[in-house]
Amino acid sequence: MGYATLDAALAFPNNVPPTKTHIAITDSLKSDGNFLIHHFVVNHLKANKPVVLVGLAQIFNHYFLIGRKLGINLQTYKTSGKFVFVDGLTHLTDYTNETPYPPSKAPTAPTDTLDYKNKGSDVLKSFYLLIKGYMKPDSLLILDDISVLLYNGFTLAQVTGLIARLNMLEGTLLTVMHADEEGAEDEEQDGFIKNIIYGSNIVLQVQPLNSGLARDVHGQIDIIHGSKAMHVITPQSMHYKILDNNVHFFAKGVSQV
Numbered sequence: 666m667g668y669a670t671l672d673a674a675l676a677f678p679n680n681v682p683p684t685k686t687h688i689a690i691t692d693s694l695k696s697d698g699n700f701l702i703h704h705f706v707v708n709h710l711k712a713n714k715p716v717v718l719v720g721l722a723q724i725f726n727h728y729f730l731i732g733r734k735l736g737i738n739l740q741t742y743k744t745s746g747k748f749v750f751v752d753g754l755t756h757l758t759d760y761t762n763e764t765p766y767p768p769s770k771a772p773t774a775p776t777d778t779l780d781y782k783n784k785g786s787d788v789l790k791s792f793y794l795l796i797k798g799y800m801k802p803d804s805l806l807i808l809d810d811i812s813v814l815l816y817n818g819f820t821l822a823q824v825t826g827l828i829a830r831l832n833m834l835e836g837t838l839l840t841v842m843h844a845d846e847e848g849a850e851d852e853e854q855d856g857f858i859k860n861i862i863y864g865s866n867i868v869l870q871v872q873p874l875n876s877g878l879a880r881d882v883h884g885q886i887d888i889i890h891g892s893k894a895m896h897v898i899t900p901q902s903m904h905y906k907i908l909d910n911n912v913h914f915f916a917k918g919v920s921q922v
Contacts, residue, residue, distance in 0.1 A: 667704035667735075670914040674888060674901060675867075680708045682837050682867075684803060689865040691844035691858065696884045698841060698871035700912055702809055703728070705839055707737050709805040710747060716805045719779070719796060721753040721813040722841075726773050734910045740772055749799045753779040753792075758817050789819065789827045797834060804836035811861070812843045812854075821853050825860050832864065844870075866890065874904075883907050886914065 672680045682688060682705070692698030702718075706728070709716050718728065725739075728750070732739040742748035752775035755764050759781055767774045777799070779792050800806060808831070814824045832838050844858050862868055870887040888901040903914045 667708040668912045668914065671701075671704055671912070672708070674903060674914060679712060681712050681714065682805075684835060684837055686867070687832050687838045687840070687865040688867045688869065689861050690839065690841045690869045690871065691862070692841070692871040693843060693873070695873040696871050698869070699723075699809070700907060701869055701871065701886075702807060702839070702841065703731050703735055704912070705805060705807070706732065706739075706748075707735050710737060710742055713747075714803045714805065715747050715749070715801050716742075716807065717749040717751065717796065717799045718807045718809065719751045719753045720775075720809060721757070722810040724752065724754060724773070725750045725775055729773070736910070743776060749776045751775060751777050751779060751796060751799070754813070756780045756782070757813070789814075789823050793827055793830050796831065800834050800836055802835040805839060806831060806834070806836055807839045807841070809841045810843065811840050812857075815854065815857060821857050821860075824857065828861060828864070840865075881906060885917070 667680065675682075677683070688705075690698045690701050706716055706718065720728070725743075729739045739748050739750075743750060755761060756766075756778050761781065766778070777795060779795065781788060796806065808828075811824065811828065814827075815821070828838075828840065840861060842858065842861060868887075868889040870889060871884060872887070873884050874882060882904045883906050884904070886903055886905055888903075890900070902917055904917050905912055905914045
């Protein structure tokens with residue numbers, strides 16, 4: 666399964682988030698939250714539930730190699746249809762017109778591609794329709810990293826509209842975005858982050874230690890229940906340490922053996 670100590674903290678039934686839940690992961694350049702994605706992917710697939718991962722920041726091979734370390738073969742799940750990988754990186758804008766497509770039978774080929782050339786009158790609507798076609802009532806939909814859409818010229822209204830549409834689908838939505846303090850002065854970026862957080866049930870905020878780098882602690886995660894949560898729950902803060910094939914979460918101030 667995923668990271669046992671995180672499962673204990675989140676306390677989801679059968680370690681799988683309920684359907685119609687929006688989980689937002691925020692990270693920064695100093696503390697990458699990518700490791701959390703794999704926790705949810707592994708748990709969902711092990712529970713025999715489908716996963717749709719839209720890779721806006723990485724190609725399939727990145728997720729495949731990390732999944733292998735965690736004891737799961739994403740290629741096998743992709744072949745069976747349980748894991749859908751939508752390439753949202755290589756053909757996202759008109760600047761990528763000359764980017765070659767991988768051979769369809771190559772192991773690293775995506776299930777599908779968000780292709781700017783098929784934009785029509787509303788490119789993000791076409792993206793939405795493509796993603797929707799792969800969704801099932803118990804699917805986990807992951808968007809990694811939605812900040813990429815803003816960086817590539819899509820407007821705040823376009824991106825938040827896309828998220829709102831996807832959030833209305835059956836299944837569970839997991840969004841990843843950068844929330845560096847340096848970007849707080851950018852009104853569009855700041856508004857974007859607040860909008861996504863406001864529309865989420867749970868926020869997993871990954872951040873570096875205030876004291877700087879440490880040998881036995883790699884960062885801090887805050888589990889915050891967003892405005893869509895059904896009841897108020899006190900935020901929970903933990904430290905974490907990334908191991909070769911696991912991540913260990915523990916209470917702040919607790920030394921690790």
